[in-house]
Amino acid sequence: MAKVRLEHVWKRFGKVVAVKDFNLETEDGEFVVFVGPSGCGKTTTLRMIAGLEEVSEGRIYIGDRLVNDVPPKDRDIAMVFQNYALYPHMNVYENMAFGLRLRRYPKEEIDRRVKEAARILKIEHLLNRKPRELSGGQRQRVAMGRAIVREPKVFLMDEPLSNLDAKLRVEIAKLQRRLGVTTIYVTHDQVEAMTLGHRIVVMKDGEIQQVDTPLNLYDFPANRFVAGFIGSPSMNFIRARVEVQGDRVYLAAPGFRVRANPVLAQALRPYGGKEVWMGIRPEHLGLKGYTVIPEEENVIRGEVEVAEPLGAETEIHVSVDGTVLVAKVDGHAPVKPGDRVELLADTSRLHAFDVESDQTIGHAQEKATVSR
Numbered sequence: 001m002a003k004v005r006l007e008h009v010w011k012r013f014g015k016v017v018a019v020k021d022f023n024l025e026t027e028d029g030e031f032v033v034f035v036g037p038s039g040c041g042k043t044t045t046l047r048m049i050a051g052l053e054e055v056s057e058g059r060i061y062i063g064d065r066l067v068n069d070v071p072p073k074d075r076d077i078a079m080v081f082q083n084y085a086l087y088p089h090m091n092v093y094e095n096m097a098f099g100l101r102l103r104r105y106p107k108e109e110i111d112r113r114v115k116e117a118a119r120i121l122k123i124e125h126l127l128n129r130k131p132r133e134l135s136g137g138q139r140q141r142v143a144m145g146r147a148i149v150r151e152p153k154v155f156l157m158d159e160p161l162s163n164l165d166a167k168l169r170v171e172i173a174k175l176q177r178r179l180g181v182t183t184i185y186v187t188h189d190q191v192e193a194m195t196l197g198h199r200i201v202v203m204k205d206g207e208i209q210q211v212d213t214p215l216n217l218y219d220f221p222a223n224r225f226v227a228g229f230i231g232s233p234s235m236n237f238i239r240a241r242v243e244v245q246g247d248r249v250y251l252a253a254p255g256f257r258v259r260a261n262p263v264l265a266q267a268l269r270p271y272g273g274k275e276v277w278m279g280i281r282p283e284h285l286g287l288k289g290y291t292v293i294p295e296e297e298n299v300i301r302g303e304v305e306v307a308e309p310l311g312a313e314t315e316i317h318v319s320v321d322g323t324v325l326v327a328k329v330d331g332h333a334p335v336k337p338g339d340r341v342e343l344l345a346d347t348s349r350l351h352a353f354d355v356e357s358d359q360t361i362g363h364a365q366e367k368a369t370v371s372r
Protein backbone atom coordinates (compact mmCIF):
# COMPACT_ATOMS: atom_id res chain seq x y z
CA MET A 1 0.00 0.00 0.00
CA ALA A 2 1.16 3.50 -0.68
CA LYS A 3 0.00 7.06 -0.85
CA VAL A 4 0.02 8.82 -4.16
CA ARG A 5 0.91 12.50 -4.25
CA LEU A 6 0.77 14.93 -7.16
CA GLU A 7 2.35 18.35 -6.75
CA HIS A 8 1.65 21.11 -9.26
CA VAL A 9 1.41 18.63 -12.11
CA TRP A 10 0.90 19.98 -15.63
CA LYS A 11 0.59 18.21 -18.95
CA ARG A 12 0.90 19.95 -22.29
CA PHE A 13 0.50 18.33 -25.70
CA GLY A 14 1.96 21.06 -27.91
CA LYS A 15 -0.44 23.95 -27.43
CA VAL A 16 -3.10 21.84 -25.72
CA VAL A 17 -2.99 22.09 -21.93
CA ALA A 18 -4.53 18.78 -20.87
CA VAL A 19 -3.85 19.06 -17.11
CA LYS A 20 -3.39 22.29 -15.18
CA ASP A 21 -1.65 22.53 -11.83
CA PHE A 22 -3.04 19.28 -10.42
CA ASN A 23 -2.51 18.83 -6.66
CA LEU A 24 -3.66 15.79 -4.70
CA GLU A 25 -2.57 13.52 -1.91
CA THR A 26 -4.39 10.25 -1.37
CA GLU A 27 -4.60 8.46 1.94
CA ASP A 28 -3.07 5.05 2.26
CA GLY A 29 -5.64 2.51 1.03
CA GLU A 30 -8.02 5.17 -0.14
CA PHE A 31 -10.39 4.82 -3.10
CA VAL A 32 -10.19 8.07 -5.06
CA VAL A 33 -12.32 8.68 -8.13
CA PHE A 34 -11.53 11.20 -10.88
CA VAL A 35 -14.77 12.30 -12.51
CA GLY A 36 -15.57 14.86 -15.18
CA PRO A 37 -16.81 15.20 -18.74
CA SER A 38 -14.95 13.65 -21.65
CA GLY A 39 -11.70 15.46 -22.46
CA CYS A 40 -11.21 16.99 -19.01
CA GLY A 41 -7.83 15.29 -18.46
CA LYS A 42 -8.70 12.23 -16.35
CA THR A 43 -6.92 9.65 -18.49
CA THR A 44 -3.90 11.88 -19.01
CA THR A 45 -3.50 12.36 -15.25
CA LEU A 46 -3.82 8.63 -14.63
CA ARG A 47 -1.30 7.85 -17.37
CA MET A 48 1.18 10.26 -15.82
CA ILE A 49 0.81 8.44 -12.50
CA ALA A 50 1.35 5.15 -14.33
CA GLY A 51 4.41 6.53 -16.09
CA LEU A 52 2.90 6.06 -19.54
CA GLU A 53 2.90 9.79 -20.15
CA GLU A 54 5.67 12.19 -19.28
CA VAL A 55 4.97 14.98 -16.81
CA SER A 56 5.43 18.46 -18.37
CA GLU A 57 5.86 20.11 -15.01
CA GLY A 58 5.47 19.13 -11.34
CA ARG A 59 6.21 16.07 -9.23
CA ILE A 60 4.52 12.71 -8.69
CA TYR A 61 5.25 10.55 -5.65
CA ILE A 62 4.23 6.96 -4.97
CA GLY A 63 4.86 6.32 -1.32
CA ASP A 64 7.85 8.50 -0.51
CA ARG A 65 9.49 7.95 -3.86
CA LEU A 66 9.60 10.63 -6.53
CA VAL A 67 8.65 8.66 -9.65
CA ASN A 68 8.87 11.26 -12.43
CA ASP A 69 11.78 9.38 -13.99
CA VAL A 70 10.88 5.85 -12.86
CA PRO A 71 9.72 3.60 -15.73
CA PRO A 72 6.17 2.19 -15.47
CA LYS A 73 7.28 -1.36 -14.69
CA ASP A 74 9.18 -0.19 -11.61
CA ARG A 75 6.38 1.91 -10.12
CA ASP A 76 4.61 -0.97 -8.37
CA ILE A 77 1.26 -0.09 -9.88
CA ALA A 78 -1.27 -2.11 -11.83
CA MET A 79 -3.56 -0.57 -14.35
CA VAL A 80 -6.90 -1.66 -15.77
CA PHE A 81 -7.66 0.21 -18.96
CA GLN A 82 -10.82 1.24 -20.69
CA ASN A 83 -9.94 -0.90 -23.70
CA TYR A 84 -8.32 -3.85 -22.00
CA ALA A 85 -7.16 -6.49 -24.42
CA LEU A 86 -6.83 -10.10 -23.36
CA TYR A 87 -4.53 -12.39 -25.31
CA PRO A 88 -7.00 -14.27 -27.52
CA HIS A 89 -4.94 -17.44 -27.87
CA MET A 90 -4.42 -17.83 -24.11
CA ASN A 91 -7.00 -19.13 -21.68
CA VAL A 92 -8.08 -17.18 -18.61
CA TYR A 93 -5.48 -18.77 -16.35
CA GLU A 94 -2.67 -17.99 -18.79
CA ASN A 95 -3.90 -14.45 -19.31
CA MET A 96 -3.74 -13.82 -15.58
CA ALA A 97 -0.42 -15.58 -15.14
CA PHE A 98 1.31 -13.96 -18.11
CA GLY A 99 2.69 -10.84 -16.41
CA LEU A 100 4.05 -12.84 -13.50
CA ARG A 101 5.70 -15.34 -15.85
CA LEU A 102 7.44 -12.50 -17.65
CA ARG A 103 8.76 -11.38 -14.28
CA ARG A 104 9.99 -14.92 -13.63
CA TYR A 105 7.92 -15.59 -10.52
CA PRO A 106 8.11 -19.20 -9.25
CA LYS A 107 5.41 -21.46 -10.66
CA GLU A 108 3.80 -22.19 -7.27
CA GLU A 109 3.61 -18.49 -6.42
CA ILE A 110 1.95 -17.74 -9.78
CA ASP A 111 -0.52 -20.56 -9.22
CA ARG A 112 -1.36 -19.34 -5.74
CA ARG A 113 -1.95 -15.77 -6.89
CA VAL A 114 -4.01 -16.66 -9.96
CA LYS A 115 -6.26 -19.02 -7.98
CA GLU A 116 -6.70 -16.49 -5.19
CA ALA A 117 -7.62 -13.73 -7.68
CA ALA A 118 -9.98 -16.09 -9.53
CA ARG A 119 -11.68 -16.93 -6.25
CA ILE A 120 -12.08 -13.28 -5.28
CA LEU A 121 -13.46 -12.42 -8.71
CA LYS A 122 -15.65 -15.55 -8.87
CA ILE A 123 -14.15 -16.73 -12.17
CA GLU A 124 -12.64 -20.01 -10.92
CA HIS A 125 -14.92 -21.98 -13.25
CA LEU A 126 -13.68 -20.01 -16.27
CA LEU A 127 -9.94 -20.58 -15.91
CA ASN A 128 -9.73 -22.89 -18.93
CA ARG A 129 -11.80 -20.77 -21.26
CA LYS A 130 -10.52 -18.56 -24.05
CA PRO A 131 -11.53 -14.87 -24.06
CA ARG A 132 -13.91 -15.38 -27.00
CA GLU A 133 -15.89 -17.82 -24.83
CA LEU A 134 -16.55 -15.14 -22.21
CA SER A 135 -19.19 -12.43 -21.81
CA GLY A 136 -18.11 -8.78 -21.64
CA GLY A 137 -18.49 -8.72 -17.87
CA GLN A 138 -16.46 -11.90 -17.47
CA ARG A 139 -13.68 -10.46 -19.64
CA GLN A 140 -13.60 -7.42 -17.43
CA ARG A 141 -13.16 -9.64 -14.42
CA VAL A 142 -10.22 -11.32 -16.07
CA ALA A 143 -8.68 -7.93 -16.86
CA MET A 144 -9.16 -7.05 -13.20
CA GLY A 145 -7.61 -10.36 -12.23
CA ARG A 146 -4.51 -9.61 -14.23
CA ALA A 147 -4.07 -6.47 -12.16
CA ILE A 148 -4.79 -8.17 -8.82
CA VAL A 149 -2.21 -10.93 -9.24
CA ARG A 150 0.48 -8.29 -9.44
CA GLU A 151 -0.29 -7.37 -5.80
CA PRO A 152 0.59 -3.78 -6.55
CA LYS A 153 0.88 -0.85 -4.16
CA VAL A 154 -1.57 1.15 -6.26
CA PHE A 155 -4.42 0.25 -8.62
CA LEU A 156 -5.14 2.61 -11.49
CA MET A 157 -8.43 2.01 -13.30
CA ASP A 158 -9.62 3.90 -16.34
CA GLU A 159 -13.35 3.40 -16.90
CA PRO A 160 -13.01 -0.36 -16.45
CA LEU A 161 -16.77 -0.75 -16.28
CA SER A 162 -17.77 1.40 -19.24
CA ASN A 163 -21.50 0.66 -19.38
CA LEU A 164 -21.31 -2.97 -18.33
CA ASP A 165 -22.95 -4.60 -15.33
CA ALA A 166 -23.56 -2.45 -12.30
CA LYS A 167 -23.11 -5.53 -10.10
CA LEU A 168 -19.42 -5.55 -10.90
CA ARG A 169 -19.23 -2.00 -9.56
CA VAL A 170 -20.40 -3.21 -6.17
CA GLU A 171 -17.82 -5.97 -6.32
CA ILE A 172 -15.00 -3.60 -7.17
CA ALA A 173 -15.88 -1.59 -4.08
CA LYS A 174 -15.89 -4.75 -1.94
CA LEU A 175 -12.67 -5.96 -3.49
CA GLN A 176 -10.91 -2.68 -2.89
CA ARG A 177 -12.02 -2.64 0.73
CA ARG A 178 -10.79 -6.17 1.16
CA LEU A 179 -7.42 -5.72 -0.51
CA GLY A 180 -6.98 -2.26 1.02
CA VAL A 181 -4.92 -1.10 -1.94
CA THR A 182 -4.84 2.60 -2.76
CA THR A 183 -6.99 2.92 -5.87
CA ILE A 184 -7.47 5.71 -8.36
CA TYR A 185 -10.47 5.15 -10.57
CA VAL A 186 -11.46 7.25 -13.57
CA THR A 187 -15.03 7.63 -14.80
CA HIS A 188 -17.22 10.17 -16.56
CA ASP A 189 -20.24 8.79 -14.69
CA GLN A 190 -21.11 10.73 -11.56
CA VAL A 191 -23.27 7.93 -10.16
CA GLU A 192 -20.33 5.55 -10.40
CA ALA A 193 -18.12 8.15 -8.74
CA MET A 194 -20.58 8.71 -5.90
CA THR A 195 -21.00 5.01 -5.16
CA LEU A 196 -17.31 4.07 -5.33
CA GLY A 197 -15.23 6.96 -4.08
CA HIS A 198 -14.11 7.64 -0.55
CA ARG A 199 -13.18 10.95 -2.08
CA ILE A 200 -13.97 12.32 -5.51
CA VAL A 201 -11.89 14.68 -7.62
CA VAL A 202 -14.20 16.62 -9.92
CA MET A 203 -12.40 17.87 -13.02
CA LYS A 204 -13.23 20.19 -15.89
CA ASP A 205 -11.00 21.46 -18.70
CA GLY A 206 -7.87 19.99 -17.12
CA GLU A 207 -8.50 21.63 -13.76
CA ILE A 208 -9.63 20.29 -10.42
CA GLN A 209 -12.93 21.87 -9.45
CA GLN A 210 -13.31 20.26 -6.03
CA VAL A 211 -11.97 17.34 -4.02
CA ASP A 212 -14.28 16.01 -1.33
CA THR A 213 -16.37 13.14 -0.04
CA PRO A 214 -19.45 12.21 -2.10
CA LEU A 215 -21.84 13.74 0.44
CA ASN A 216 -19.90 16.96 0.78
CA LEU A 217 -19.88 17.39 -2.99
CA TYR A 218 -23.63 16.90 -2.98
CA ASP A 219 -24.33 19.19 -0.03
CA PHE A 220 -21.62 21.82 -0.47
CA PRO A 221 -20.59 22.14 -4.12
CA ALA A 222 -17.83 24.72 -4.56
CA ASN A 223 -19.21 26.11 -7.80
CA ARG A 224 -22.05 25.83 -10.27
CA PHE A 225 -20.27 23.22 -12.36
CA VAL A 226 -19.92 20.78 -9.47
CA ALA A 227 -23.47 21.58 -8.33
CA GLY A 228 -24.84 20.68 -11.75
CA PHE A 229 -22.59 17.69 -12.36
CA ILE A 230 -23.20 15.84 -9.09
CA GLY A 231 -26.76 14.62 -8.56
CA SER A 232 -29.41 13.36 -10.94
CA PRO A 233 -31.50 14.93 -12.31
CA SER A 234 -29.30 18.02 -12.19
CA MET A 235 -29.79 20.88 -9.81
CA ASN A 236 -32.15 23.61 -11.11
CA PHE A 237 -30.52 26.99 -11.63
CA ILE A 238 -32.71 30.07 -11.70
CA ARG A 239 -31.60 33.66 -12.21
CA ALA A 240 -32.90 35.52 -9.18
CA ARG A 241 -32.54 38.99 -7.71
CA VAL A 242 -31.48 39.36 -4.09
CA GLU A 243 -33.98 41.52 -2.21
CA VAL A 244 -32.99 42.67 1.25
CA GLN A 245 -35.85 43.88 3.47
CA GLY A 246 -34.57 44.56 6.97
CA ASP A 247 -33.60 41.21 8.40
CA ARG A 248 -35.29 39.33 5.57
CA VAL A 249 -33.52 38.31 2.40
CA TYR A 250 -35.43 37.05 -0.61
CA LEU A 251 -34.53 35.44 -3.88
CA ALA A 252 -36.91 36.90 -6.44
CA ALA A 253 -37.33 35.31 -9.86
CA PRO A 254 -39.97 35.84 -12.54
CA GLY A 255 -43.16 34.34 -11.11
CA PHE A 256 -42.07 33.64 -7.53
CA ARG A 257 -40.09 34.77 -4.53
CA VAL A 258 -38.59 32.57 -1.80
CA ARG A 259 -37.14 33.66 1.49
CA ALA A 260 -33.58 32.63 2.25
CA ASN A 261 -33.01 30.98 5.62
CA PRO A 262 -30.70 32.82 8.07
CA VAL A 263 -27.57 30.94 6.98
CA LEU A 264 -27.98 31.68 3.29
CA ALA A 265 -29.33 35.18 4.01
CA GLN A 266 -26.06 36.13 5.62
CA ALA A 267 -24.09 35.07 2.56
CA LEU A 268 -26.52 36.81 0.21
CA ARG A 269 -26.71 40.16 2.00
CA PRO A 270 -23.72 41.70 0.14
CA TYR A 271 -25.52 40.86 -3.10
CA GLY A 272 -28.58 42.97 -2.25
CA GLY A 273 -30.13 44.35 -5.45
CA LYS A 274 -27.99 42.12 -7.63
CA GLU A 275 -28.69 38.98 -9.60
CA VAL A 276 -27.42 35.56 -8.56
CA TRP A 277 -28.01 31.97 -9.61
CA MET A 278 -30.39 30.31 -7.19
CA GLY A 279 -29.81 26.55 -7.07
CA ILE A 280 -32.24 23.91 -5.86
CA ARG A 281 -32.18 20.17 -6.48
CA PRO A 282 -35.27 18.42 -7.90
CA GLU A 283 -35.55 16.35 -4.70
CA HIS A 284 -35.78 19.54 -2.64
CA LEU A 285 -38.94 20.68 -4.37
CA GLY A 286 -42.17 19.08 -3.18
CA LEU A 287 -45.74 19.21 -4.31
CA LYS A 288 -48.03 20.99 -1.86
CA GLY A 289 -50.16 18.41 -0.09
CA TYR A 290 -47.74 15.59 -0.92
CA THR A 291 -44.57 16.67 0.83
CA VAL A 292 -43.16 17.13 4.32
CA ILE A 293 -41.70 20.48 3.27
CA PRO A 294 -43.69 23.08 5.25
CA GLU A 295 -45.39 25.95 3.45
CA GLU A 296 -43.81 29.29 4.22
CA GLU A 297 -42.51 32.00 1.92
CA ASN A 298 -41.43 29.26 -0.49
CA VAL A 299 -44.30 28.65 -2.89
CA ILE A 300 -43.54 28.35 -6.59
CA ARG A 301 -46.55 28.17 -8.92
CA GLY A 302 -46.38 26.81 -12.42
CA GLU A 303 -47.76 24.49 -15.03
CA VAL A 304 -46.75 20.87 -15.47
CA GLU A 305 -45.26 20.22 -18.90
CA VAL A 306 -44.00 16.68 -18.44
CA ALA A 307 -44.77 14.05 -15.79
CA GLU A 308 -42.66 10.90 -15.63
CA PRO A 309 -43.90 8.39 -13.05
CA LEU A 310 -41.01 6.30 -11.69
CA GLY A 311 -42.90 4.50 -8.93
CA ALA A 312 -41.75 5.91 -5.62
CA GLU A 313 -41.49 9.33 -7.18
CA THR A 314 -42.65 11.22 -10.21
CA GLU A 315 -40.35 13.54 -12.05
CA ILE A 316 -42.19 16.61 -13.23
CA HIS A 317 -41.11 19.51 -15.39
CA VAL A 318 -42.90 22.64 -14.30
CA SER A 319 -42.93 25.83 -16.34
CA VAL A 320 -42.73 28.87 -14.09
CA ASP A 321 -43.09 32.08 -16.05
CA GLY A 322 -40.90 30.76 -18.86
CA THR A 323 -38.34 28.90 -16.71
CA VAL A 324 -38.64 25.13 -16.44
CA LEU A 325 -37.96 23.55 -13.05
CA VAL A 326 -37.55 19.84 -12.54
CA ALA A 327 -39.05 18.42 -9.35
CA LYS A 328 -39.06 14.92 -7.89
CA VAL A 329 -42.41 14.63 -6.21
CA ASP A 330 -44.28 11.89 -4.40
CA GLY A 331 -45.09 9.08 -6.82
CA HIS A 332 -48.69 9.01 -5.61
CA ALA A 333 -49.36 12.67 -6.29
CA PRO A 334 -51.90 12.89 -9.12
CA VAL A 335 -50.09 15.14 -11.59
CA LYS A 336 -50.41 15.29 -15.35
CA PRO A 337 -49.29 17.66 -18.08
CA GLY A 338 -51.33 20.84 -18.14
CA ASP A 339 -52.02 20.85 -14.37
CA ARG A 340 -51.42 24.06 -12.44
CA VAL A 341 -49.39 23.11 -9.38
CA GLU A 342 -47.86 24.66 -6.29
CA LEU A 343 -44.32 23.55 -5.52
CA LEU A 344 -42.77 24.11 -2.12
CA ALA A 345 -39.05 24.78 -2.00
CA ASP A 346 -37.06 23.35 0.90
CA THR A 347 -35.38 26.58 1.94
CA SER A 348 -32.93 24.68 4.12
CA ARG A 349 -31.47 23.21 0.91
CA LEU A 350 -31.04 26.27 -1.30
CA HIS A 351 -27.73 27.27 -2.89
CA ALA A 352 -26.57 30.51 -4.48
CA PHE A 353 -23.85 31.11 -7.06
CA ASP A 354 -22.16 34.18 -8.47
CA VAL A 355 -23.40 34.93 -11.99
CA GLU A 356 -19.99 36.07 -13.21
CA SER A 357 -17.58 33.59 -11.65
CA ASP A 358 -20.04 30.70 -11.09
CA GLN A 359 -18.43 30.29 -7.66
CA THR A 360 -20.59 29.45 -4.67
CA ILE A 361 -21.91 32.42 -2.70
CA GLY A 362 -23.46 30.29 0.00
CA HIS A 363 -25.51 27.26 1.00
CA ALA A 364 -28.54 27.19 3.27
CA GLN A 365 -27.01 24.27 5.15
CA GLU A 366 -24.13 24.72 7.51
CA LYS A 367 -21.16 22.45 7.20
CA ALA A 368 -20.84 20.30 10.30
CA THR A 369 -17.62 21.08 12.10
CA VAL A 370 -16.99 17.41 12.70
CA SER A 371 -16.41 15.49 9.47
CA ARG A 372 -18.37 12.32 8.94
Ligand SMILES: Nc1ncnc2c1ncn2[C@@H]1O[C@H](COP(=O)(O)OP(=O)(O)O)[C@@H](O)[C@H]1O
Pocket residue numbers: 013016017018036037038039040041042043044045
Ligand atom coordinates in the same frame (compact mmCIF):
# COMPACT_ATOMS: atom_id res chain seq x y z
N1 LIG B 1 -1.57 12.20 -27.12
C1 LIG B 1 -2.26 13.33 -27.14
N2 LIG B 1 -1.94 14.34 -27.99
C2 LIG B 1 -2.62 15.49 -28.00
N3 LIG B 1 -3.66 15.77 -27.21
C3 LIG B 1 -4.05 14.82 -26.34
C4 LIG B 1 -3.37 13.55 -26.25
N4 LIG B 1 -3.97 12.81 -25.30
C5 LIG B 1 -4.98 13.59 -24.81
N5 LIG B 1 -5.02 14.79 -25.43
C6 LIG B 1 -5.94 15.90 -25.14
O1 LIG B 1 -5.88 16.17 -23.76
C7 LIG B 1 -7.16 16.46 -23.24
C8 LIG B 1 -7.49 15.50 -22.10
O2 LIG B 1 -7.70 14.21 -22.62
P1 LIG B 1 -8.01 12.95 -21.70
O3 LIG B 1 -7.05 12.94 -20.58
O4 LIG B 1 -8.02 11.76 -22.58
O5 LIG B 1 -9.45 13.27 -21.17
P2 LIG B 1 -10.52 12.33 -20.42
O6 LIG B 1 -9.86 11.05 -20.07
O7 LIG B 1 -10.96 13.13 -19.24
O8 LIG B 1 -11.66 12.15 -21.38
C9 LIG B 1 -8.12 16.41 -24.39
O9 LIG B 1 -8.28 17.71 -24.90
C10 LIG B 1 -7.39 15.52 -25.39
O10 LIG B 1 -7.78 15.81 -26.70
Ligand SMILES: [Mg+2]
Pocket residue numbers: 042043044
Ligand atom coordinates in the same frame (compact mmCIF):
# COMPACT_ATOMS: atom_id res chain seq x y z
MG1 LIG C 1 -10.42 9.05 -20.64
